Amino acid sequence: MRKPRGAEPGGAGPERQRTREAADPARRPVRASLLLARRPVLRSSPNMAKVSSPTETERCIESLIAVFQRHAGRDGNNCKLSKPEFLIFMNTELGAFTMNQKDPGVLDRMMKKLDLDSDGQLDFQEFLNLIGGLALACHDSFIKSTSSQK
Numbered sequence: 669m670r671k672p673r674g675a676e677p678g679g680a681g682p683e684r685q686r687t688r689e690a691a692d693p694a695r696r697p698v699r700a701s702l703l704l705a706r707r708p709v710l711r712s713s714p715n716m717a718k719v720s721s722p723t724e725t726e727r728c729i730e731s732l733i734a735v736f737q738r739h740a741g742r743d744g745n746n747c748k749l750s751k752p753e754f755l756i757f758m759n760t761e762l763g764a765f766t767m768n769q770k771d772p773g774v775l776d777r778m779m780k781k782l783d784l785d786s787d788g789q790l791d792f793q794e795f796l797n798l799i800g801g802l803a804l805a806c807h808d809s810f811i812k813s814t815s816s817q818k
């Protein structure tokens with residue numbers, strides 16, 4: 669009697685091991701980042717290096733850095749967000765927020781307020797103040813809406 673493939677008892681044999689190894693590189697792409705560079709590289713076998721997946725928080729930090737650098741780099745300097753870059757960032761990444769503003773001067777005032785050293789550009793720290801402020805406003809609004817439901 670012929671058994672169907674892979675139905676043998678103790679199916680975690682060499683065949684299953686091979687398919688898992690083949691699928692791994694696609695599931696866990698090796699990514700270059702500061703966060704991952706500091707993570708320990710675990711080796712389960714001499715031929716296979718496993719890089720542990722970034723946590724949700726690490727992915728958020730990586731995303732913030734990537735988005736900042738992508739927008740700041742439009743003029744060649746990816747360390748500072750110029751006013752035109754800031755406006756593009758606000759209209760593309762935070763379009764829902766921007767569209768709800770009735771005052772056309774709100775982005776100008778935001779840029780001035782965020783630009784703590786008044787160099788006409790936002791560095792990453794100044795950018796994080798914007799993100800932190802928006803996150804805080806969202807959190808407060810979330811708390812208010814959940815407490816009013818009780």
Ligand SMILES: [Ca+2]
Nearest residue numbers: 783787789790
């Ligand atoms: Ca600045």
